[in-house]
Amino acid sequence: MAILNSNVPSGPLATKWENHKFSSKLINPANKRKYKVIVVGAGLAGASAAATLAELGYDVHNFVFHDSPRRAHSVAAQGGINAAKNYQNDGDSVHRLFYDTIKGGDFRSREANVHRLAEVSVHIIDQCAAQGVPFAREYGGLLDNRSFGGAQVSRTFYARGQTGQQLLLGAYSALSRNVANGGVKLNTHSEMLDLVVVDGQAKGIVVRNLQTGELTRHTADAVVLATGGYGNVFNLSTYARGSNVTAIWRAYRRGACFGNPCFTQIHPTCIPVSGDYQSKLTLMSESLRNDGRIWAPAKVGDKRAPAEIPEGERDYFLERMYGAFGNLAPRDVASRAAKTVCDEGRGVGATGLGVYLDFAESINRLGEDKIRERYGNLFAMYHEITDEDAYKAPMRIYPAVHYTMGGLWVDYNLMSNLPGLFVLGEANFSDHGANRLGASALMQGLSDGYFVLPATISNYLAGQAPAKRPPVSHAAFAEAEGDVQKRIQRYLGGKGKRTPSSFHKELGKIMWDYCGMARNRAGLEKALGLLGNLREEYRKNLSVLGEAAEWNQALESAGRVEDFIELGELMCRDALEREESCGGHFREEFQYTKEDPEVRNGLVNPGDVKRDDTHFAHVAAWEYAGPDRKPILNREELKYEEIKMSTRSYK
Amino acid sequence: MKVQLKVWRQKNRNTSGKFVTYESPDLNPNMSFLEMLDVVNESLASRSEEPIAFDHDCREGICGTCSLVINGKPHGPHKGVATCQTYMRSFKDGDQIVVEPFRAKAFPLVKDLVVDRKAFDRIQQKGGFISVRTGSAPDANSIPVPKENSDLAMDAAQCIGCGACVAACKNASAMLFVSAKVSHLGLLPQGQPERFRRVKAMVDQMDEEGFGACTVTGSCEAVCPKSISLDFIARMNRDYLVALAKGESKKPAAGGV
């Protein structure tokens, strides 16, 4: 059994982080350069961490599988980044952001981490503005804000519909500066394929160069994984095609616990699936819900064009069900509502899997130009993909996999149960509980990278003798590289018929059908059976062409898909084990009904998620137990010192 | 619908390449161009032929990974979109489509349609940043920026670094890319302290990488997935002229504590 100590500092919530920084160990500047830190990934978390660690004086080595750090998928985040600046004077505060985030996560995140996130949020905006991130501004020259789901204040900073891109370019520019001055050694086209653990501590990685196929070993005093989320386990998602679980999955197989793997975010406003050839689902930013109204026909099977459906026969279901937040209900709530409507047979479009996001009223009120100014690029993107004009007819949207709240388990210092292994951003499980609020992913990635890890990593490193890391000739490195070699040979030597992508499609369908927006015991058990078979089939019937020592995209995906299949099993197991509903995890067996007092008191609607704080107020941290053995479930109980867990109401 | 693909195949930098013609399987007009290549690759793999290597990632037009010159035009027939946002309905049933890699000395070929665009990163590393240490920033609203400048900076900052400007330019010039970065930071008050140093360093590295010069043909602007304007090139020319005129800055006097 792994030992899970959250290492949350004692003392009042509001001063924990300040106190912790003060009591953390420091390393003198002359010694810092003797510590080598590997950072894998260069998205918001990875790039900001690598740059900041280098500024502090550590010897930083950054590994990315892309050709350039600027391509990491943080680039695709559209809507914005939250910060408790209260520039709008609308009653925001660190405490409110903290509370909204905890509540948004359905009381399944660690209180102290979330409070720290809210505290740090204000510094992120300062840092990014100083770097030249062109945030939207008002005519007075000061920063503008907009509203996002799950909040009743306007605290979201944005750069048109490309906030993620601009923040990433900011972090990338900081990284580039430190590459230029020698602080960061940048390794592009370098995919981490294994973690090296020496005497129970993470001390290195094995990397494959995607251009040449060469395998190399890299030793370090600490390894930082900032490799993003694993939503591509569903195959169809809003993730980039390259996004994968391999780095954290290999760390899991080397002993790092995986926290809450089943917590997946399904984003309500994506463009619906159009056919089975599809490789990717495209998000339409949540910011659209500021001005768009979501509706479906009130009558089952109403196939009329949207313009022909009179106002009285439309059901603005979010406004009807969640009056206080309306169209800005949190993502899990909005997605589930859309699914319910479609399950009732009221879905629109050819597949019946879609609802309308309608701008007609806003265009009438503000004029088309204003809407164009706010969302022009999103409307253009919608037009490119669907060949439809959303200025004239409402958009059709449907929920799609967008983010994973689960990830490697970390303590307050962002260190996994494997000492020396730090996990940042979407790759860890820490801050979003069972559901993430819009515009909080960017906040967490940058918080972890710019401010948290640089302050906490010294707690570990100070305990390591400087310049005493194991050499790459150590047996653990040879073993890890040997394992990677064997996998590659196995893939290339396969005599099967099917491509990795055909398996990926099949995996995605199983996951979406049984471990998607709604889950139940029978389905999850069935999925576990199907996934076991799929894993066997993968061993027997895989075909990968080409060679190891060259650019080989099929070989890359062969490893990633196999890891996804294994992850899929863990997700289903976790979902099965968690016999409650919370946030994005909706177990059909656990929902409010008309008989519940909360429904009668008007707090929630029938069909809303029903938590079980008595039995499940914990983080499920899964521990690898060996191939073909059931993983071990460890629990970190969630203790709320400051706030009370309560029924999550958006009515 | 079906199309005939004439695709550049080349195993690696050291071997020679050639065009190979493939008949596509049945396609759906709502497929993206990259999804069409996925489908073609699946059919190749099923015949034990090696799939076509092509770069791609986000498939929503923002990461800048996808490339391809389609019928002589980077990112395909439409204006203001990347290859991943080009859909098969832009082509007709039975069309022949010629697909080539981006061609430039500074973008060496990796395999088939994949080229190496690290030259862009090296240019960035020379000065595409504002030197601000984490933690040292003043309150964000203490630096007011005129909205016009901020909007213009955003227009430039939208560049996705795909390299289509280079691919389209008859001189394989990277001026649009470099000018977008230089202008983004040069337009903001935060970027002023390093403005001239930045433009000098980035342009010099651009020359070093072997990109051609600008002859103001406007092809870059026409193919740019973000429609970045030639105005930024003029702005960079102006800044570089000032930087040249200023000359070397004086080395700081040797000093003690």
Place this chain on the structure above:
Amino acid sequence: MILLLKIWQSSLGKKYIMALSGGAMLLFVLGHMAGNLQFFLAPTYINAYGHFLQTTPEILWTSRIGLLVMVGLHIAAAISLTISNRAARPIGYSGGLSAQGSTLAARTMIWSGLIVASFIVYHLLHYTLTLPQVNGYQVFAGEAMDFDGLVEPKTGYHDIFAMIVLGFKIPVVSGFYLLSVGLLSIHLGHGVASMFQSLGLRSYAWWPRIAALARVLSVVIFVGYASIPVSVLLGRGSDYVNEVRTSGKPAHVSPTSHSPSK
């Protein structure tokens, strides 16, 4: 000197040289055109103008040397840039690049420029050095013609008016001239706007005006220059030339003042 070297070594620096030398030559082209348009006044105006220039070596030679330097820099930078531009794409596209928003003029600047340069060489041999071998009379009219011997009857100055008329009477010569002026105007249509672009003298608000200025200038220059050979071919100055050629040396001009210097 180091600064000049730095300018030359950078691609942007060479574009500044292109722009500035091009700008200087544009001023000459405009000035030269204004001078030439005196052709539409009585012959004595342009002849007096020529006489003034020929007898004021400080203006004549300053501008000649200045122009030579500008032409030299413009061509050297252009060739150097073209070589490095070609080197920037060693392997081209199978079907060539599609035009993609560029104009033919923009893509062919080096060719329009080189043809105009070769025309300038001819033009200098023709009208400045007045080599009889190049004026086309021997080949196309079967007779020898020496422009040096043309003297305005009234003043005894070198008769530039008559030289222009006689020069352009040969259709092939006029044709080459018109072609070159056409190419020059195309070259400038792109070049003038690019000059502003290269020097950074452009903004969102000003670009349409600069582009319009370039178009207007290119048309004005074409019409201005082309009007001369066209008017000759339409008959302007025929009577006058006959008069000059038959009258011989005018009596009332002192023998010392008519020998043209070059």
